[in-house]
Amino acid sequence: MTCGEVQELIDDYVDGALTGPELHEVELHIASCAACREEERQLRALIARASALPREKAPPRDLWPGIAARLGEHGDARARWSGTRRVLFSRPMGLAAAAAVALALLSVLVGRPTGQATPPSPTGSIETVSTKGTPAPVLAAETDYVRATGQLMDALSARRSGLSPETVKAVDDNLKTIDDALRQIRVALDKDPGNRQLTKMLASTHQKKLDLLLRLLKLTSQI
């Protein structure tokens, strides 16, 4: 079994869904291949992190359906690519890590304890979220967005080497543009808390950042 074939099966392997000769072949390969062993280790670690997050019902906000749908699209893309055996681009990591990150993201969004509206630890490029006069539902939604984008930024950072320097610069410039815009909207919201149009603009700008990161993650997973 080649590394590419193992990449196709590693999600099922980690999930314990492989049986018979496939399971045996994957185990043999992983035992003798440091790269695949490392990927298995990373995948298990990500899933463990996701599993450790609290699980409660999804927050009833507009944020969730869009993200869930996009995760669904991501899953479709994964199935499409893994369904073909053709090697278009070499894929050193396959899509397993991306799937695990999606799982972690899913867990973060589904599992945020209700009523918690504290600013998140900055894992992305967002430094903080405003709390001054911001209604709790808005703050909670923004907390979710920041956490989600932080997770995606972490996942993407592992794939940056697959992008050309000019693409990396373009992505960084645009993320900065989006973060600047988010700050401007927050300043306006501080002056006019509860303004529905500003809230809508804040959500759509966060969504734009999420879309960008999801798209990059999806496309770079094919490298």
Add this chain to the structure above:
Amino acid sequence: MKTMTSMMVLALAVAPASLRAQQKLDEKRSAARDGVVEIESAAGSIHVIGWNRAEVTVTGTLGPGAEGLEISGGSHRTQISVETDRNPHGVNADLEIHVPAGSRIEINSFAATIAVSEVTGAVTAEGVNSSISVAGGSKEVSAQTVNGTVDVSGATGRVHAESVNGAVTVKGVKGSIEASTTNGRLVVTGGTLEHVGLETVSGPIRFEGDLTKAASIEAQTVSGNVDLVLPATISADFSLTTFSGDIQSDFGGAARRPNKHTSQKELEFTTGDGDAKVEVQTLSGAIVIKKRP
């Protein structure tokens, strides 16, 4: 034969590197007039041209890093891919692909320049470091890139055009448009439109087209300016909102603050019977509505 799978991999693996540096392509397959053609190539250029024949042809060259061309599938789904065993940077393949005009086209690339013309079926094109242009009467277009321009013209159905770091230009569409960019320029001109959704973060937005009677335009940007040039006779409800920008309208009315506690400015008015709906929101960008004679 109902199901025919043909596969061909140009046997380049054993060829010396000097020969692999430039390989001419000249391939042909029969194809249904309304089938699917999937194209995958890492970098270089992809030019897809619709024609009136029931066949797919591939010409062009495989350059450095392109290990081979694979054509697979049957007449209702033709899959064309350039194989490479390395990172797409440094790979080059220039493909000219003729397809039956009614085909549905799906293109996936990392850094190829993508051009589609004279295809009337649906076109989906996606890239990272790619510029994408789709011209002709495609009934549905979805074009998305991260770093590059997107140009769509002459489509006759739904258009989804998106770039993160590049200008998006849509011309002469008859149908509906969803277009967005982060800091590029977003321009829609001509055509007859039922729904238009335009969104940027800092890039300017310009719309100059015709609308169906009950059409809707929604434009949103944080700091870009919005220019809408609309028919003087338009019948529409307008709702224009900005927080620190200015609002100007040839259709009259003056922006006002909804209350003294906000810097938000609004301008709402109706022309004619208010059939269409025009909604614009900015944070700091200016909104300018002009009449087109």
